[in-house]
Amino acid sequence: MSAIEIGTAAAAPEAVPAKRAGRAQLRLAGLVLPVVLAVIWEALVRAGLANGRLMPPPSVVGATLWELAASGELATHAAATLWRVLAGFGLGALAGTVLGALTGALPVARGLLDPTLQALRAIPSIAWVPLFILWFGIFEASKVALIAVGVFFPIYLGVAAAILSIDRKIVEVGRVFRLGRLAMVRRVLLPAILPDWFTALRGGLGLGFMFVVAAEIMGASEGLGYLLVDGQQLGRPATIIAAIISFAVLGKLADGVLVALARPFLRWQDTARDKL
Amino acid sequence: MLTFDNLSKTYADGTRALAGITAEVAAGEILALVGGSGCGKTTLLRLVAGLDRPSEGRIVLDGKAISEPRADVGVIFQEPRLFPWLSVADNVGFGLSELASAERRHRVGHALERVGLGGYDKRWPRELSGGQQQRVAIARALITRPKLLLMDEPFSALDATTRASLHEHLLALWQESRPTVVMVTHDVEEAVTLADRIMVMQPRPGRVFDELENPQARPRDHLSPAFEAAKREVLRTLDRSLRDDQPRQQKTAANAGLWW
Numbered sequence: 001m002s003a004i005e006i007g008t009a010a011a012a013p014e015a016v017p018a019k020r021a022g023r024a025q026l027r028l029a030g031l032v033l034p035v036v037l038a039v040i041w042e043a044l045v046r047a048g049l050a051n052g053r054l055m056p057p058p059s060v061v062g063a064t065l066w067e068l069a070a071s072g073e074l075a076t077h078a079a080a081t082l083w084r085v086l087a088g089f090g091l092g093a094l095a096g097t098v099l100g101a102l103t104g105a106l107p108v109a110r111g112l113l114d115p116t117l118q119a120l121r122a123i124p125s126i127a128w129v130p131l132f133i134l135w136f137g138i139f140e141a142s143k144v145a146l147i148a149v150g151v152f153f154p155i156y157l158g159v160a161a162a163i164l165s166i167d168r169k170i171v172e173v174g175r176v177f178r179l180g181r182l183a184m185v186r187r188v189l190l191p192a193i194l195p196d197w198f199t200a201l202r203g204g205l206g207l208g209f210m211f212v213v214a215a216e217i218m219g220a221s222e223g224l225g226y227l228l229v230d231g232q233q234l235g236r237p238a239t240i241i242a243a244i245i246s247f248a249v250l251g252k253l254a255d256g257v258l259v260a261l262a263r264p265f266l267r268w269q270d271t272a273r274d275k276l
Numbered sequence: 277m278l279t280f281d282n283l284s285k286t287y288a289d290g291t292r293a294l295a296g297i298t299a300e301v302a303a304g305e306i307l308a309l310v311g312g313s314g315c316g317k318t319t320l321l322r323l324v325a326g327l328d329r330p331s332e333g334r335i336v337l338d339g340k341a342i343s344e345p346r347a348d349v350g351v352i353f354q355e356p357r358l359f360p361w362l363s364v365a366d367n368v369g370f371g372l373s374e375l376a377s378a379e380r381r382h383r384v385g386h387a388l389e390r391v392g393l394g395g396y397d398k399r400w401p402r403e404l405s406g407g408q409q410q411r412v413a414i415a416r417a418l419i420t421r422p423k424l425l426l427m428d429e430p431f432s433a434l435d436a437t438t439r440a441s442l443h444e445h446l447l448a449l450w451q452e453s454r455p456t457v458v459m460v461t462h463d464v465e466e467a468v469t470l471a472d473r474i475m476v477m478q479p480r481p482g483r484v485f486d487e488l489e490n491p492q493a494r495p496r497d498h499l500s501p502a503f504e505a506a507k508r509e510v511l512r513t514l515d516r517s518l519r520d521d522q523p524r525q526q527k528t529a530a531n532a533g534l535w536w
Contacts, residue, residue: 169353169355169357170357170359172327172353172357173353173357173359173370176325176327176345176349176350176351177345177370177371178344178345178346178347187373188359191359191361191362192361194361267400268360268362268400268402269360
């Protein structure tokens with residue numbers, strides 16, 4: 001019996017490169033549609049069949065991006081946006097994790113806090129903006145606060161739900177091994193909620209990028225959101241598209257960093273497909 | 277030695293899961309609990325494990341009443357209940373966290389060897405079959421060298437071949453340190469294969485219907501007339517327990533071993 005098992009185990013690694021090559025091909029396949037569309041648009045504009053003023057062709061957008069990058073403007077705006085997202089995400093994630101853990105673990109905290117938080121959740125986050133501007137001024141603090149509020153709720157809900165759904169059976173094993181309260185949290189509860197926590201953090205980060213745009217559109221002197229408004233006011237759609245592309249790249253990179261940080265902790269997961 | 281002293285358990289909804297269980301289990305003995313569903317087998321095991329408290333009566337192990345999980349009591353559940361985020365070796369060594377890592381590694385290696393999983397230490401639980409996972413659970417429970425081992429239908433989810441091989445693994449491990457074993461099973465063949473004594477229980481409320489001694493020498497031949505006779509006797513008793521509503525008087529110790 002064990003000889004057969006060892007045989008299959010030895011054969012398994014050979015299958016991995018083929019699978020990986022297949023996955024890489026699939027990833028390349030995703031490029032086909034946007035590239036073809038871009039080439040067609042470029043050709044149409046060049047041939048004079050379409051007016052590229054409101055929807056500039058890829059070459060013009062590329063040139064604008066290059067210009068912004070070369071002058072150092074792009075880096076300044078991207079850094080400002082990234083700083084706001086990270087500060088807001090950090091605060092929101094911290095508060096969401098702590099309060100989520102509290103309401104998930106302690107019925108008393110759940111009874112006291114959860115109804116209020118659920119009520120606050122029903123308020124569209126953007127509705128806080130006027131109040132935040134009165135409270136925190138028109139500069140960084142109000143923007144960071146708006147992003148933090150946006151990030152807070154999905155993480156709060158995710159952590160609380162994760163704690164409530166921990167398998168009683170596995171906690172019982174911890175009890176059989178006579179783990180104390182702290183050891184139970186460290187060795188059983190924390191690892192058990194880790195996957196859901198990372199999923200919640202990812203969702204929160206995505207929302208952070210959504211709210212930074214809102215915050216910057218409503219008034220900023222730098223940041224990618226400012227670039228959007230600037231492009232609109234100066235009638236330069238290429239700038240707007242360049243800012244949109246920068247948002248996409250920045251968001252994807254931030255998400256990638258989060259996933260890379262999480263991956264070593266989640267290798268054990270039994271999922272049919274890579275969720276991360 | 278393990279003593280059940282007039283043990284009763286009534287749940288909050290009024291269900292009387294156990295009523296007036298009194299029994300003794302000798303050190304090193306393997307006791308099997310069999311009975312129809314709802315007769316409180318699992319409840320009894322959870323009380324012994326210290327996971328639940330009895331409503332009345334008490335359980336005494338080596339002179340001390342059990343009220344919470346104890347270091348010298350090991351539990352194997354119906355499902356493997358491995359920690360999916362720990363490797364096989366870390367799962368097996370879960371109860372040895374106080375030991376130095378070299379000593380722990382040594383004991384984990386030995387335990388895995390004994391359940392036939394040598395070399396699997398770096399695997400994740402998800403990479404193992406159901407039978408292999410249950411073997412890891414057995415190793416995890418036995419590595420702390422418990423004086424009392426509790427098993428709740430540990431092989432019920434496995435196919436017959438895997439079950440037979442796990443019986444052998446278990447008996448080999450049991451022979452190493454000879455812990456007292458209390459196991460719940462619904463499989464009469466399993467009870468006759470493993471147990472020195474078989475306690476037949478009756479439902480509503482859960483109580484002891486009859487006790488059968490099973491003094492066959494190990495290893496036991498499943499095809500021998502004595503094995504067949506023992507199996508038939510257990511089945512007969514089980515059948516009666518489901519029809520009768522009065523528990524039979526327990527046999528006297530003098531002829532208990534000679535009942536077939």
